Amino acid sequence: MIISQDKPFEEILELLQDHRTIFIIGCNTCASKLHVGGEEEILTMRSGLEDAGKDVIGWALPTAACSIRSWEHLAEKDRSIEKADAVLVMACGSGASVISRVTDIQVYTSNNTTSLGGIFKGEILPDQCKMCGNCTISYFGGICPTAQCPKNLLNGPCGGCADGKCETDPDKDCVWEMIYLKLKEMNRLDLVEKIYLPRENK
């Protein structure tokens, strides 16, 4: 799941300052689950924009903003999109990029995309993967140090770790502590003994 958050409404208004006729596109996959691009958020955005004097001529909620079949497919449900002078995408950066490819109408996004994460038992889990292209998760008990250690370390914790907590946030468990406990439980501490080479940035 791509984790995104909504931008401050003032920033969205600033983005749209040269436009009057707006069409909103949400995303019924990640952004909807995170409540930053589902139907309810689209309707709230619509009334906010209308209160600010914009003309919201329609909206759409594709299954996934990042997986659009064609402009035709997007437009066939609501032809008013063709009269819009701006499209506001309430989805991640990937969704906004894909929609930009299928239209000449200027595309804006209402969201800031922050990480590749997930949801487990209702709790949002950010930074589960950094998409580095060198997956090492199999060596670390399924916990990714590249994504979860703010210093992306591969050979153990930094000296900033105190009482099992991260240097950057005393409320965050040090990922190396988590990896250690998991591998210890699995009786696989040999995996952290290995010296890992620098990752090849892709």
Add this chain to the structure above:
Amino acid sequence: MHSLFQDKIRSGSFVITAEITPPKGTDTTKAVENADMLRGCVDALNITDNNRAVMRMSPVALGKILKDRGHEVIVQMTCRDRNRLALQSELLGAYALGIENICVMTGDHVKSGDHQGAKAVYDLDSVQLLSMIRKMMNGSDLYGNPLDSAPEFMVGAVSNIDPGQAMQMLKFKKKILEGADFIQTQAIYDPDLFESFMEYAREFKVPVIAGIIPLKSAGMARFMNENVPGIHIGEDLIERMEQARDPVHEGFEISCEVISRIRPICQGIHLMPIGQHLNTQRLLEMAGFSK
């Protein structure tokens, strides 16, 4: 040039190093004065690299200036601000300027400094940086391309000293395996803990230089306990600082007691007073080191 610091490290002699922080600006007068106060009483000056992620002058530049004034220098090199290209070119440049001692560390995260929105690089970690330096010293860059001339550094690294922290000890071990010539520690206030670390470290046969920060007040002790990772100042010491009529002197007394306990079991001390080195010479005299 002949390096006395390197000779001492290699021969097992006790060394004294002191921390110097580069200026936040272009004027090196104060840093030079600070260094000059230590002339003759320490073996090397250890120059920080944007410590606490606060932007300051390059330690390589200050290192060159101090070296030209006859000081032996150790330049710290963190992984925070440079990718693998920049680290290597900085190291080659440092060596060409006469800097022969490097101390490698991960580096405090940018979130603790004065440029919180900076990109935290960490392209390599400290273990990988040590390994890369070893490669460069053997005549090639990280990717195996030959260097037309190779640097010959003495390379130190830093370590936590709590043997109860398995992952920290594992990291220590990896640093030794990747060729750290000496290990510098965070400030020591608990000689018993340091002793147990030395028992663990003994088999790796690496020179250990123990960090010393003289306490100035009980408040400073509490602040460090809360804010500086890897520092544990016992309540008994805080109590002593609280009761002391002259807390600065008491802080020196405590440092001297720690030094006398650890001196027989490690290979050096690294002095990191808060502020200038105005009293470092006095501390060394109190601790029984003659100039």
